[in-house]
Amino acid sequence: MRPMTSPLLLSPSPCRLLRRLFSRAPRRRNPTTPRPLAPHLGRRLPLRLPASMSSSSVGTPDSVVADADALARKVAAIRAAGPAKLQVIADFDGTLTRYWYDGSRGQSSHGLLRQGNEEFDSKREALFEHYHPIEINPDIPVLEKAKLMEEWWGKTHGLLIEGGLTQEAIKKSVADAAIAFRDGVVELFEFLEARDIPVLVFSAGLADIIEEVFRQKLHRSFKNIKIVSNRMVFNEEGCLVAFKGKTIHVLNKNEHSLDMAAPVHDSLGDPNGSIDDYSLVKKRTNVLLLGDHIGDLGMSDGLNYENRIAAGFLNTNIEKSLKDYSGAFDIVYLNDASMRGVVELVSDLCP
Ligand SMILES: [Mg+2]
Numbered sequence: 001m002r003p004m005t006s007p008l009l010l011s012p013s014p015c016r017l018l019r020r021l022f023s024r025a026p027r028r029r030n031p032t033t034p035r036p037l038a039p040h041l042g043r044r045l046p047l048r049l050p051a052s053m054s055s056s057s058v059g060t061p062d063s064v065v066a067d068a069d070a071l072a073r074k075v076a077a078i079r080a081a082g083p084a085k086l087q088v089i090a091d092f093d094g095t096l097t098r099y100w101y102d103g104s105r106g107q108s109s110h111g112l113l114r115q116g117n118e119e120f121d122s123k124r125e126a127l128f129e130h131y132h133p134i135e136i137n138p139d140i141p142v143l144e145k146a147k148l149m150e151e152w153w154g155k156t157h158g159l160l161i162e163g164g165l166t167q168e169a170i171k172k173s174v175a176d177a178a179i180a181f182r183d184g185v186v187e188l189f190e191f192l193e194a195r196d197i198p199v200l201v202f203s204a205g206l207a208d209i210i211e212e213v214f215r216q217k218l219h220r221s222f223k224n225i226k227i228v229s230n231r232m233v234f235n236e237e238g239c240l241v242a243f244k245g246k247t248i249h250v251l252n253k254n255e256h257s258l259d260m261a262a263p264v265h266d267s268l269g270d271p272n273g274s275i276d277d278y279s280l281v282k283k284r285t286n287v288l289l290l291g292d293h294i295g296d297l298g299m300s301d302g303l304n305y306e307n308r309i310a311a312g313f314l315n316t317n318i319e320k321s322l323k324d325y326s327g328a329f330d331i332v333y334l335n336d337a338s339m340r341g342v343v344e345l346v347s348d349l350c351p
Contacts, residue, residue: 062333062334063331063332065326075345079351084284088197088290090202091253091290094293097182098180099313107177107178112173116169134149161242165239167238170212180217183340185218187339192222198226201226203227204248207228207229211227231243254300254301254302286306291310291329312325312331314332
């Protein structure tokens, strides 16, 4: 990874985002703490922010840009380089999918899975209870944590095999799941597909489940989208027998995963492309990264990018996390926002 080296190029006719950013006054480099919110405000209702922090207008999802000048420079540089230099890297759970679903916490691609075998579902739940506190404990050194995460993923995958997970159980789990894409996701994918901009969806979950979510919830595929995640091997009876490639867990979910993952030929049953195409991804040196955790910024590790715009979805604990998120991401979308802000952003990047 290296810092931005491109000259600062500003479009003679500023794009919408730039116009909005530069029309705000006064701009502040460091966000102030938003005023305290009623507990429910972090869930459904628009968050009121000081005008200097919010780049959104009334009626659109709230977003926060801490350093409008830096973002404007990146937008201008990426726009000048053109769509052939751009790639999108996206997290799946809580980024492409909504955090809330019918008023409750939506399910993750991992959490929705029911093996159809209560004993093994309980065993996996017990592993979650043991390892999840480790995952979120900031006091455990990263190397030690990575080892434990690999252990957790390995045990979970072992239980899925031992418990006889079937392809049918995956289909049923997804059909019954409380999971939905954000509004505007299809619009975003269509926009990117029309311009041949690749989208790599990185997930420490299970590729087969994510692809099933795409099938059932979007009812279509996109030739520019590849899922880089843990991929299952099924026997002729449709029973899980193995996993392909090395395990991708929360702490190694990055561009190195491309080398670790099994070839992604069968994404969505779509014959377009293969992992070979993705050596070309490394030549796309401008990145739009979408995530919902600060750790998602690591998804671009291993990629020698010139410009990266990081867009973060801050779905919960807004009061507590806004300062960190607005420092880490170039733009932060609040309150489980739709994807329309990102659609507007890519429209500015690729007019
Ligand atoms: Mg996520």
